[in-house]
Amino acid sequence: MITNIIQAYLTIADYNISSADQYFGYVATVVPIFIPLMLFSLFIIISLATYFSKKRLTGFGDFPASFAVAGFVTTITAVLLSLFSNVINPLTIGICIIVTVIGVIWLFFSRESS
Amino acid sequence: MEFRHLLVNFIMIGIFAFALIGWSIFVQMDNSGNSSLMENQLINSTFVDLGTELSSTQSQAEGQRESQEQENPTASSGDLILFTITKAGKVFTGTIRAIYDITIGGASKVIGIPPIIMAGFTSILLVSIILLAWSLYKQGR
Numbered sequence: 497m498i499t500n501i502i503q504a505y506l507t508i509a510d511y512n513i514s515s516a517d518q519y520f521g522y523v524a525t526v527v528p529i530f531i532p533l534m535l536f537s538l539f540i541i542i543s544l545a546t547y548f549s550k551k552r553l554t555g556f557g558d559f560p561a562s563f564a565v566a567g568f569v570t571t572i573t574a575v576l577l578s579l580f581s582n583v584i585n586p587l588t589i590g591i592c593i594i595v596t597v598i599g600v601i602w603l604f605f606s607r608e609s610s
Numbered sequence: 611m612e613f614r615h616l617l618v619n620f621i622m623i624g625i626f627a628f629a630l631i632g633w634s635i636f637v638q639m640d641n642s643g644n645s646s647l648m649e650n651q652l653i654n655s656t657f658v659d660l661g662t663e664l665s666s667t668q669s670q671a672e673g674q675r676e677s678q679e680q681e682n683p684t685a686s687s688g689d690l691i692l693f694t695i696t697k698a699g700k701v702f703t704g705t706i707r708a709i710y711d712i713t714i715g716g717a718s719k720v721i722g723i724p725p726i727i728m729a730g731f732t733s734i735l736l737v738s739i740i741l742l743a744w745s746l747y748k749q750g751r
Contacts (some may be wrong), residue, residue, distance in 0.1 A: 557613070576637075579638070579641050590652060593627075593630055597626070604619045
């Protein structure tokens with residue numbers, strides 16, 4: 497009865513792993529939101545780190561530039577992750593590209609207005 | 611915001627988006643990526659549409675430049691107008707285009723910059739020349 501209600505969890509032994517990169521595939525298969533959350537964390541860390549680093553060094557921060565840089569790095573990471581099988585889907589990469597383009601638009605127009 | 615800066619910003623954003631998507635696609639193709647972006651209809655159509663728009667921008671800018679060169683200045687009664695001003699504008703345009711073709715145009719072929727990227731820069735140059743020639747005609751400087 498319980499086995500009918502609870503779905504069997506895919507353990508790492510059930511997943512056919514033959515190389516190290518397939519661990520990413522296993523994680524992405526078991527927890528589909530893991531890779532998007534990892535990319536989002538990377539984006540937040542880089543944007544805030546570059547913003548506060550510049551603010552500490554120069555006295556003022558440039559958040560549009562930090563946003564664009566973080567988007568660029570996140571997109572590169574997403575594209576590199578797509579070279580492994582079953583790790584990331586094209587929709588996630590598309591979202592990364594869109595966020596990066598939005599960051600670039602913001603950067604260009606913030607420079608113009610300032 | 612000036613019109614020229616607005617136009618340059620939008621063309622630069624278009625070139626950047628095209629380059630980013632193109633880089634992602636070519637990295638996947640060259641390394642046998644498993645989730646090819648070209649299989650995604652949304653990204654594929656966006657990439658193709660963006661390339662088409664950037665390519666057509668150059669031809670439209672060329673058309674505007676040719677129209678601008680064919681214009682003859684008009685003057686109201688009592689105004690003094692020197693038609694050589696517009697001739698100077700045409701010489702100015704030709705000189706800049708020649709220098710551009712010799713330097714950046716040649717270098718782009720050697721380096722291998724895609725034609726669409728160069729079309730974007732050519733569009734920016736042509737629109738800037740048109741606006742500068744208009745400024746020359748209107749203000750005489």
